[in-house]
Amino acid sequence: MVFSKESLSNIPTCYATVSVxxxxxxxxxxxxxxxxxxxxxIELGFPDLLSFASKNLGKDVGPQEFELLCNAGLEVKRMCKELGLKIVMLQPFSNFEGWKPQSAERKDAFRRAKGWIQIMEAVGTDMLQVGSTDSSIPTSRDVVTSDLKELADLLAPHNFRLAYENWCWSTHAPEWKDVWEIAQKVDRPNFGLCLDTFQSAGGEWADPTTRSGLLGGDVKKEDLHERFQESLKSLGATISEDKIYILQISDAYKPKEPLDPKPDENGMRPRARWSSCLRPVPFDGGYLPVVDFAKAVLETGFRGWFSTEVFDGGPSGQDQEWTDMPGYTKKAMQAHKRLLREVIE
Structure with a gap:
């Protein structure tokens, strides 16, 4: 498909608050x-809401003190309205699906879900981002699907949507094909996908634990490229545009030294560690095929939110001092514009 400047001119732009x-x-x-x-x-990041509520009240607010968080959310809604910003999505809702029936973890997951729905009402957003869990759970697709159906049904009476994202370190759904299969099994009108340039390219094309930074390590780059292009071709021809709710944009730095393939002392897998601090905006030192993935998503007909979600600690993961937040967001907007230009070219 050939894209024209006019056909992409109305793509709305979004930025995650956790990314500056x-x-x-x-x-x-x-x-x-x-x-x-x-x-x-904006994507409203829960850590930012938690911090905002704590500062406003002059005390630590817990992640399940939902009444206090809702009150803070009303103020965030007011601030966004004054600035002309739409709160597109609340994120990231994690470790939700797949727990054993009647377990304390499952009860907590649904308690959190009901609280987050209250927050969504307070801030005035209609979309909840849910990341595919990285908890050590049995990988039963039926249990996962059942839980996500139940969550979609909790959201439906409020006219809220669920944007499900493949996290490339997930226990059960690390690739776009996994979350698309789950979306078809969930089969709810308010259940769609949050696709992400990093999560897909970082799982199917790149690997932070290899010297080359590429999947397989010893696989020829040409073969890897061909395999990834086949995946993108399948994405563009398979996913319904109305089932893509948002596309998140980021690149990744190639680690200076390969990451340890084992989980760290906090249980974080290597791709999770990579994701947390080595994700810049495109065209700023990263190496992922971001443009190719964006093209594939546009091939579906999707023209919805392009959202910058980065976690940029600089090439070492520890270099970002955030002395100029306006300068960084302006750089992100320039990267967005360049991304669309390169898609056209």
Missing amino acids: GTPDHPLDKKLEAIADAGFQG
Whole structure:
């Protein structure tokens, strides 16, 4: 498919609040930087809401103190309205699906879900991002599907949608094909996908534990490229455009030294560690085939939200000091514009 400038000119732009500064930075300054760069919407990061609520009240607010979080959410909604920002999505809702029936973990997951729905009502968003779990659970697709159906049904009376994302270190759904298969089995009108350039290219094409930074290590780059292109061709021909709710954009730095393939002391797998601090905006030192993945998503007919979600600690993962948040969000907007230009070219 050939894309014209006109056909892509109305793609709305979004920026995740967790992708500029840290939760310790004032949320109002983050929002101002995002709006001043020309973004139209935000993904509201739960860590930012938690920090904002704690600072406003002068005490630590817990992640399940939902009444206090909702009150803070009303203020966030007001700030966004003043800046002309739409709250596109609340994120990241994690470790939800697949727990054993009647387990404490499953009960907690649904308790959290009901609380997050209250927060969504307070902030005025209609979309919840759910990441494919990385908990050590049995990988029963039937149990996962059943849980996600139940969550979609909890959201439905509020006219809320569930955007399900493949996390490339997930226990059971690390690739786009996995979450698409799950979406078909869930079969709910308010259940769709959150696709992500990093999560797919970082799982199917790249590997931070190899010297080359590529999947397989000893696989020829040409063969890997061909295999990835086949996956992208399948994506473009398979996924329904109305089932893609949002596309998240980021690149990745190739680690200076291969990451240890074993989980760290906190249980984080190598791709999770890579994701947490080595994800810049495109065209700023990364090496993933971001443009190719964006093209494949556009091949479906999708023209919805393109959202910058990065975790940029610099090439070492520890270099970002966040002395200029407005400068960073402006750089992200330039990367968005360049991405669309390269898609056209």
